[in-house]
Amino acid sequence: MSDLSVVSPQNLSIRVLVVEDHHVVRQGLVALLNVADGLEVVGEAADGVEAIAQFRKHQPDITLVDLRLPRLSGVEVIERIRMETPTARFIVLTTYDGDEDIYRALQAGARAYLLKGMTSEELIATIHSVHLGKSYIPPAIAAKLAERLGTEELTPRELDVLEQIVHGKCNNDIATELKISESTVKTHINRLLGKLGVADRTQAATSAIQRGLVPLEVSIHRNLQEDDQ
Numbered sequence: 001m002s003d004l005s006v007v008s009p010q011n012l013s014i015r016v017l018v019v020e021d022h023h024v025v026r027q028g029l030v031a032l033l034n035v036a037d038g039l040e041v042v043g044e045a046a047d048g049v050e051a052i053a054q055f056r057k058h059q060p061d062i063t064l065v066d067l068r069l070p071r072l073s074g075v076e077v078i079e080r081i082r083m084e085t086p087t088a089r090f091i092v093l094t095t096y097d098g099d100e101d102i103y104r105a106l107q108a109g110a111r112a113y114l115l116k117g118m119t120s121e122e123l124i125a126t127i128h129s130v131h132l133g134k135s136y137i138p139p140a141i142a143a144k145l146a147e148r149l150g151t152e153e154l155t156p157r158e159l160d161v162l163e164q165i166v167h168g169k170c171n172n173d174i175a176t177e178l179k180i181s182e183s184t185v186k187t188h189i190n191r192l193l194g195k196l197g198v199a200d201r202t203q204a205a206t207s208a209i210q211r212g213l214v215p216l217e218v219s220i221h222r223n224l225q226e227d228d229q
Contacts (some may be wrong), residue, residue, distance in 0.1 A: 013040050015040055015042045016033055016041050017044070017051070017058060019054075019069065030044055047072070055081050062090075064093050065077055074105065091112040092105045093123070100212035102137075111134075112130050113137050152195045153195075157178075158195070159214075160178055161189060161192060162213060164177055
């Protein structure tokens, strides 16, 4: 992690791709960056698939990408582009500060992680810094990441069970959904409660959403689908 004290030369135009599904937010970012010294927005995208196409077309120096996107997530966008272009540089710009979100984005290859409440000065300075090969994570985000690295990871099956808990499923329903025995479900629950450091299912569900282990909007969407059936 680095500070933002180093900036790019004034005569260097940094080519930026903006990936954001909310139209007003995206247009605001484009307008902001286009009037900033040394920056040029060369493309924009409203979903993950479009982001990859726009990257291939424009080959930007820096890509600003939200985590929650239609069709492909921000993490998937970073992973797929870096498979083709390992030197691609990404800055995550999101409203989500869950430690799992941060961890996955940085594991995928993001060089900086900013929350949308940041100042325009911080955003512009971060773009210049990342363009020079630096990384930047605000102190509050770094603290959450440190907490994440200090905890034991859930297994894929424990994550499956946790997702079902967030959806409000009882043990019997979880067993049916995952095609495992109810006793196995109980074993997984006991283990994931210990790893999350919580006492019960309600706390586990809350922790899962806060940390980004199970995105809240996914849970809401699936529950609404079930209510409609």
